[in-house]
Amino acid sequence: MEIVDKGIQVLQGRPEDLEQVLTLIKELAEYENALHEVKTNVNQMHEDAFGDNPVFGFFVAKKDSAVIGLALYYYRYSTWKGRSIYLEDLVVTESFRRQGIGSKLLHEVIAKAKKEEVALVTWQVLDWNTPAIQFYKERMNAKLDETWINCTIYKEDFDKVLKEGAL
Template identity: 30%
Template sequence: MASNSRRDAPLGSGHTIRQASAEDIPSVLWMIQLFAEHRNEPCALKIGEKELLRDGFGEEKYFHLLVAELNSDPQESTSPPDLRSSKMVKNERLVGYALYFFNYSTWEGRVLFLEDLFVRQQYRNTGFGTALMRECAKVAKTKDCQRMVWQVLDSNTKAFDLYERIGGKCLREWLTIRMDKKEMEKFIFSSE
């Protein structure tokens, strides 16, 4: 998750944190690509608009999406050149997103899992990350979740600082185990 290094300043009333609509998907996909580039994995993105629309707005919903939006159009000087030239991006006012889904703990019940939190570079350190996190916490409370969970790279000390400040606890004794599609297929047909 991309985050900032210092205490976020109050945003005031110049922004909105809201549930995304299907019309936001081109802009969100562009920010997901920016996130991949931020993580030095520009070729890692394997999904497109079709998958995001199907999985977030289709009959069966696999994720939910919040967006941070400026209430007025950004000034010329704050819009990066690549945003203006991109055919994929439709809404320059979107400055960040939080993608989450619900999980279940056999010991505690409902859990909100925050998969991604991203704020565009020029809007970091302005409170958007904290505002998105706060809205996720509100959703978790409304849905009677017992906890909110997210992951952070161990090298992202800026994010650790923010998360600890807002009450997050790093569970160093728990390690993430992942099995990719290729390994799943091998396992399904193995004798293990």
């Protein structure tokens, strides 16, 4: 646990945080003009974070009992580098931005990566989010990869791809 400022703490996420976490995820999606893309729910997130086979973890920034920031991550494997952490979401609710809370959330993820001896931490940033890009470059010495293109197949297309002869 790390105190960010008077009354604000960064903690490992717990099941009782998930409802507020989902609210933050929706706030981020709205900021990214993609609210319609959010399909998950609290029950699914609970199973995926705290069930028999957890697939993600998260840190929260709290002021009193309110979740005001989130860093959601999961583990990946690089055949070239080994274990890594992928930072899926980093969000601070709008009224608390520019107070160092996002930096403290990032600090916890990177500290976890160091402690667990993972090879790297990776994340994405939208090309129009220039304040974040500038921060990552200047304050974190992050390498922005302009070579690799992300590819995605959504579940609506699984049957089409799996159809005999499609591949």
